[in-house]
Structures are given as structure tokens and as C-alpha cells.
Amino acid sequence: EAGVAQSPRYKIIEKRQSVAFWCNPISGHATLYWYQQILGQGPKLLIQFQNNGVVDDSQLPKDRFSAERLKGVDSTLKIQPAKLEDSAVYLCASSKGLAGAKYQETQYFGPGTRLLVL
Amino acid sequence: GENVEQHPSTLSVQEGDSAVIKCTYSDSASNYFPWYKQELGKRPQLIIDIRSNVGEKKDQRIAVTLNKTAKHFSLHITETQPEDSAVYFCAASPASGGSYIPTFGRGTSLIVHP
Numbered sequence: 566e567a568g569v570a571q572s573p574r575y576k577i578i579e580k581r582q583s584v585a586f587w588c589n590p591i592s593g594h595a596t597l598y599w600y601q602q603i604l605g606q607g608p609k610l611l612i613q614f615q616n617n618g619v620v621d622d623s624q625l626p627k628d629r630f631s632a633e634r635l636k637g638v639d640s641t642l643k644i645q646p647a648k649l650e651d652s653a654v655y656l657c658a659s660s661k662g663l664a665g666a667k668y669q670e671t672q673y674f675g676p677g678t679r680l681l682v683l
Numbered sequence: 684g685e686n687v688e689q690h691p692s693t694l695s696v697q698e699g700d701s702a703v704i705k706c707t708y709s710d711s712a713s714n715y716f717p718w719y720k721q722e723l724g725k726r727p728q729l730i731i732d733i734r735s736n737v738g739e740k741k742d743q744r745i746a747v748t749l750n751k752t753a754k755h756f757s758l759h760i761t762e763t764q765p766e767d768s769a770v771y772f773c774a775a776s777p778a779s780g781g782s783y784i785p786t787f788g789r790g791t792s793l794i795v796h797p
Contacts, residue, residue, distance in 0.1 A: 606789055607687075607689075607788050607790050609787070610787075613782065620784070670717075671732065672785070673729075676725075
């Protein structure tokens with residue numbers, strides 16, 4: 566099966582500009598995650614969707630970050646305006662979620678988008 | 684919210700030795716504990732996971748142990764090989780409304796010297 570797809574793979578922008586990332590999860594995966602991974606740290610969950618509903622967005626800086634998952638498939642993450650500290654790898658992951666009576670929580674990660682804010 | 688501490692931050696071993704990475708968590712509601720391996724410039728990949736109703740799980744050279752009372756879990760790699768060199772992340776996930784909310788540790792850089 567095809568894996569999680571993300572684009573673009575790399576992005577360089579000036580501070581105060583806006584940027585958008587796209588994620589296509591594995592087909593049939595109900596749960597989608599966006600993570601921010603700063604160099605030398607573990608992934609930090611920004612937002613989690615189950616189908617097209619938000620499960621958790623407690624660590625999303627909502628004054629500048631937004632995300633949507635229309636139709637419960639693809640998702641976009643936007644930063645507007647970007648700050649220097651937003652330089653990081655943005656990882657998208659998906660899992661099957663609730664499949665019948667069992668929750669399939671194994672996450673599959675995409676290749677990530679490496680963002681550099683100058 | 685959940686807080687995950689991971690130690691050590693760097694671990695250097697000789698090929699053939701064993702490596703142990705330890706994590707502690709704070710939320711007693713956490714019940715799913717995956718471990719990921721991330722090679723330089725690549726995506727994290729699940730290598731093993733454990734659920735709270737199990738104390739230990741093994742998969743060839745890799746094992747994970749869980750102590751729910753003490754709120755800690757560990758990754759054990761035996762007979763290490765140079766290709767085991769990577770950053771390893773632990774995570775703890777409480778379930779909320781039928782979904783799992785993962786919190787990751789800061790990672791351990793494992794270096795296996797030939």
C-alpha cells in the first residue's frame with residue numbers, strides 16, 4: 566500500500582510570510598496527526614483529526630497556525646505569519662483509528678516537510 | 684497533560700553489546716507505549732509497542748518492558764549492529780474519547796561502533 570505523502574519536502578521563507586503544507590494519509594486511515602519536530606527533539610503533536618473532526622489541538626499555536634481536513638482525507642497545515650522559531654520538520658502521520666471494535670493506533674509517518682524561516 | 688522523560692540522550696556501545704533506553708511518564712491513564720527509530724533525515728518508524736495489559740514484549744533482538752506502578756518503560760536491544768545506529772523515541776499515549784494522544788520523549792541517539 567502507498568505510504569503517507571507530504572509536500573513540499575523543503576520550504577524556505579522569510580519571517581512574517583505564510584506557508585502551507587499538504588498531507589495525504591494512507592487510504593482508509595481515519596486518524597491524521599500533524600507534528601512539529603525541532604532539531605534534536607522528539608515530535609510534538611500539533612493537532613489530531615479523527616475523520617474530519619479535531620480530537621486534540623491543545624498544542625497548536627492558534628494565533629498563527631491553522632489546519633483543516635476537509636472530507637476526512639487530505640489535510641493542510643498553514644502558518645501565517647511565520648516566525649524564526651517555526652523552523653522545524655513538520656511531520657504528518659496517520660493511523661487506522663477505530664476499525665470495528667478495536668482501535669488501531671499504530672502510526673505511519675510521512676517523509677516530512679523541512680521548513681526554514683529566515 | 685502527559686510528560687515523558689527519556690534517558691540517556693546519547694548512548695555509545697560496541698557492536699555486539701546490549702543497549703537499554705529508559706522512559707518515564709506522568710499520566711497514569713496512558714496505556715499505549717510505542718518506540719520509534721529515526722535514521723538521519725528520515726521519518727520515524729515504529730519498531731515495537733506495548734500496551735498496559737502486558738509487562739514485556741519481544742521481537743527478535745528488541746524487547747520492551749513496562750512497569751505501570753512505577754510509570755516507566757524501557758527498550759532493550761541485544762547484539763547491537765552498526766545499522767542499529769539511529770535516534771530512538773519513546774511515546775506514551777492516554778486514550779481520550781476513543782482516540783490516542785501521543786507524547787514523545789526527546790530521543791536517544793544510539794551509536795554502535797563496529
